[in-house]
Amino acid sequence: VPVSRIRNFSIIAHIDHGKSTLADRLLQDTGTVSNREMKEQFLDNMELERERGITIKLQAARMNYTALDGQEYVLNLIDTPGHVDFSYEVSRSLLACEGALLVVDASQGVEAQTLANVYLALESNLEIIPVLNKIDLPGAEPERVRAEIEEIIGLDCSGAILTSAKQGIGIQEILESVVLLVPPPRDTIDEPLRALIFDSYYDSYRGVIVYFRVMDGSVKRGDKVRLMASGKEYVIDELGILSPTQIEVDELHAGEVGYFAASIKAVGDARVGDTITLVSKPAAKPLDGYAEAKPMVFCGLFPTDADQYPELREALDKLRLNDAALQYEPETSSAMGFGFRCGFLGLLHMEIVQERLEREYDLDLITTAPSVVYRVTDNHGTQSYIDNPSTLPDPNHRQKIEEPYVKLEMITPEEYVGTLMELCQNRRGEFKDMKYLTKGRTTVIYEMPLAEVVTDFFDRMKSNTRGYASMEYQPIGYRENNLVKLDLMINGDPVDALAMIVHRDKAYNVGRAMTEKLKELIPRHQFKVPIQAAIGSKIIASENIPALRKDVLAKCYGGDISRKKKLLQKQAKGKKRMKSVGTVDVPQEAFMAVLKLN
Numbered sequence: 001v002p003v004s005r006i007r008n009f010s011i012i013a014h015i016d017h018g019k020s021t022l023a024d025r026l027l028q029d030t031g032t033v034s035n036r037e038m039k040e041q042f043l044d045n046m047e048l049e050r051e052r053g054i055t056i057k058l059q060a061a062r063m064n065y066t067a068l069d070g071q072e073y074v075l076n077l078i079d080t081p082g083h084v085d086f087s088y089e090v091s092r093s094l095l096a097c098e099g100a101l102l103v104v105d106a107s108q109g110v111e112a113q114t115l116a117n118v119y120l121a122l123e124s125n126l127e128i129i130p131v132l133n134k135i136d137l138p139g140a141e142p143e144r145v146r147a148e149i150e151e152i153i154g155l156d157c158s159g160a161i162l163t164s165a166k167q168g169i170g171i172q173e174i175l176e177s178v179v180l181l182v183p184p185p186r187d188t189i190d191e192p193l194r195a196l197i198f199d200s201y202y203d204s205y206r207g208v209i210v211y212f213r214v215m216d217g218s219v220k221r222g223d224k225v226r227l228m229a230s231g232k233e234y235v236i237d238e239l240g241i242l243s244p245t246q247i248e249v250d251e252l253h254a255g256e257v258g259y260f261a262a263s264i265k266a267v268g269d270a271r272v273g274d275t276i277t278l279v280s281k282p283a284a285k286p287l288d289g290y291a292e293a294k295p296m297v298f299c300g301l302f303p304t305d306a307d308q309y310p311e312l313r314e315a316l317d318k319l320r321l322n323d324a325a326l327q328y329e330p331e332t333s334s335a336m337g338f339g340f341r342c343g344f345l346g347l348l349h350m351e352i353v354q355e356r357l358e359r360e361y362d363l364d365l366i367t368t369a370p371s372v373v374y375r376v377t378d379n380h381g382t383q384s385y386i387d388n389p390s391t392l393p394d395p396n397h398r399q400k401i402e403e404p405y406v407k408l409e410m411i412t413p414e415e416y417v418g419t420l421m422e423l424c425q426n427r428r429g430e431f432k433d434m435k436y437l438t439k440g441r442t443t444v445i446y447e448m449p450l451a452e453v454v455t456d457f458f459d460r461m462k463s464n465t466r467g468y469a470s471m472e473y474q475p476i477g478y479r480e481n482n483l484v485k486l487d488l489m490i491n492g493d494p495v496d497a498l499a500m501i502v503h504r505d506k507a508y509n510v511g512r513a514m515t516e517k518l519k520e521l522i523p524r525h526q527f528k529v530p531i532q533a534a535i536g537s538k539i540i541a542s543e544n545i546p547a548l549r550k551d552v553l554a555k556c557y558g559g560d561i562s563r564k565k566k567l568l569q570k571q572a573k574g575k576k577r578m579k580s581v582g583t584v585d586v587p588q589e590a591f592m593a594v595l596k597l598n
């Protein structure tokens with residue numbers, strides 16, 4: 001098809017507003033996949049996922065659609081990951097499009113995450129088509145939500161499409177709007193090749209599969225290409241479109257979306273955002289905006305059983321093939337032994353990696369509490385970055401410590417504004433702005449240390465607002481604060497894996513709360529276990545875990561055998577995730593205690 005009949009678009013939606021359901025509908029109604037295939041394919045992918053330990057998601061789909069004007073169009077739907085941790089990936093996916101459907105649940109309204117992605121789309125000059133979904137629900141209020149979108153985003157919603165993805169209402173209207181409103185790609189087929197990588201995954205047989213959009217020129221199978229950021233060169237040995245299954249083609253030109261394989265060994269060699277060009281006729285400069293993923297959150301990962309260290313290394317090496325943003329290096333902890341210090345894009349990314357390591361690689365891990373990256377200036381004025389609190393230089397050797405800040409944007413029903421502000425205030429947040437959006441809904445903006453956000457802020461926000469508030473944040477640089485290192489000692493020994501960096505004003509409270517929490521979490525031993533918190537050599541809080549006097553079973557009345565069994569089972573279960581620190585068994589939860597403080 002000519003470029004004038006190609007449309008590239010994505011779907012922007014808050015979690016649960018119906019993005020996947022709508023995408024499935026579009027694929028079905030254009031005959032791209034049949035109902036049966038839909039199910040089969042889904043199952044296939046699940047199996048693959050299990051077998052090879054990779055996640056195959058629908059990343060892009062090419063649909064053929066005969067519009068009401070009688071012409072046949074090619075519609076490429078490009079998926080975007082819907083989470084703040086991956087906002088760079090989102091911005092690259094959007095760059096591959098000329099338009100976006102903004103899907104908002106008509107019974108809910110605009111959420112913070114929707115806003116963030118809409119702003120990204122507006123920055124890339126995309127045509128945005130508002131879609132009000134779930135109009136079949138009795139609670140749907142399309143008029144209210146329409147007004148809300150107009151007021152918050154300033155987008156004309158008079159033509160918003162009313163849909164029910166579930167019941168198949170409004171689907172054709174969407175397809176027609178994409179054809180009529182989304183501009184076709186620019187026709188730059190005669191220019192030197194520039195193609196944008198918007199996603200990739202590792203396949204153990206074919207190497208990395210790269211998903212890309214041709215921005216200028218064209219590319220053929222057998223072409224020798226160069227990745228402009230990495231400088232690496234490869235010969236394309238497989239080229240195709242995503243329909244959504246991979247179908248090989250010989251050539252793709254400006255405006256088209258597809259995939260290639262070129263025996264690339266790891267996704268880190270073909271990063272999202274990089275520009276592909278031809279070695280024989282290279283482009284003068286790459287596409288704008290390439291950036292390397294920068295980890296924001298770090299934690300220690302240690303095998304419960306020291307023998308599993310080589311397996312942990314192997315698992316991380318394997319995961320890294322498929323996850324360019326994952327960073328790790330060996331860490332030796334005096335308390336925990338050998339492990340790795342790992343860096344992640346954010347908390348969700350961290351949870352995904354931890355879960356995959358345990359589920360897919362069958363490892364038992366102890367993870368330490370998440371930390372941010374501090375910037376420390378020493379007495380000679382030299383700056384360094386510290387991602388592990390235990391390595392913070394002592395006060396005599398440093399001039400200042402700075403910590404990363406974020407701008408936090410929350411959208412909440414009015415009645416929770418008070419509790420939300422209190423929560424932010426307790427987290428060292430600085431109030432910036434508050435706006436009434438529409439009847440009963442408010443946006444609240446704070447600037448806050450990232451460290452306060454990564455310690456379960458999201459969960460607190462959700463529980464304080466009964467799940468109604470949503471949030472979004474972005475980094476705004478470093479600020480100096482009066483920060484100190486808080487050490488925790490178990491049985492007289494400092495446990496490096498428990499060290500943390502806190503604001504001096506909060507240090508006493510945190511120290512007291514931590515010792516109390518550890519006392520609660522660490523089981524009793526045959527001997528008394530003192531627990532102390534200290535700043536430098538000064539002890540600021542202490543507790544004792546009394547020695548165990550008798551056998552636990554002695555606590556059971558008489559000879560109730562089932563009760564004994566239950567107790568033993570309970571102990572066995574508790575034992576699973578223990579790490580011996582000196583002579584004291586410390587459970588996994590203790591290393592996360594900071595997330596459970598009141």
Ligand code: GTP
Nearest residue numbers: 013014015016017018019020021133134164165166
């Ligand atoms: P994530 O994949 O978590 O980002 O969510 P999503 O935005 O893709 O939403 P998804 O399509 O999974 O839909 C979320 C829930 O809403 C599912 O239970 C759907 O069945 C339901 N849903 C989607 N569209 C409609 C609709 O038009 N009407 C109703 N009543 N329910 C819908």
